[in-house]
Each structure stands twice: as structure tokens, then as C-alpha cells.
Amino acid sequence: MNGEHTARGTRVPTSLAALALGVREGTIRQWARRGRITRYGTRRQALYDLNELAALAAGEDGMTAASPRTPGV
Numbered sequence: 183m184n185g186e187h188t189a190r191g192t193r194v195p196t197s198l199a200a201l202a203l204g205v206r207e208g209t210i211r212q213w214a215r216r217g218r219i220t221r222y223g224t225r226r227q228a229l230y231d232l233n234e235l236a237a238l239a240a241g242e243d244g245m246t247a248a249s250p251r252t253p254g255v
Contacts, residue, residue: 191231191232191233191234192231192232192233193222193223193229193230193231193232194229194230194232194235195223195227195228195229195230196210196211196228196230199219199230199235202232202235202236202239203235203238203239210230211228213238214228214230218238219231219234219235219238220234
């Protein structure tokens with residue numbers, strides 16, 4: 183597996199995070215910059231927690247995974 187297992191869960195690189203949610207890698211990076219998901223890893227290798235991604239996909243953050251963050255839409 184291309185991920186890292188920690189006490190909190192499995193962390194995966196951007197490509198697998200995007201695949202898991204059915205979005206582009208750029209979307210994952212944007213969400214991390216905006217604070218919607220937490221970025222782990224190093225400067226060269228971003229990692230994302232699968233549990234956090236699953237919660238996002240389930241809508242537990244109040245939005246669906248692919249919903250835009252545009253007010254009034």
C-alpha cells in the first residue's frame with residue numbers, strides 16, 4: 183500500500199485521496215489549503231487521513247465531497 187498507518191488511522195498520498203473521493207488531485211490540495219481536510223506528511227509528500235476523507239464523503243462536514251464552497255449556491 184502507498185499509505186502510512188498511524189495510531190489515528192491510515193494516511194494516503196494525494197493521488198489515493200482523490201481516487202477515494204472521486205475528485206481531482208487539485209481538489210484535494212484546495213481543500214487542504216482551505217482547512218476542509220488536514221494535510222499531514224512532509225513538504226514533498228502530502229498525506230491525508232482516510233477516516234477524515236470518509237467523514238467528508240459521508241457529509242459529516244456539512245457538505246458533500248464534491249460540493250462547491252460558493253455561498254448562495
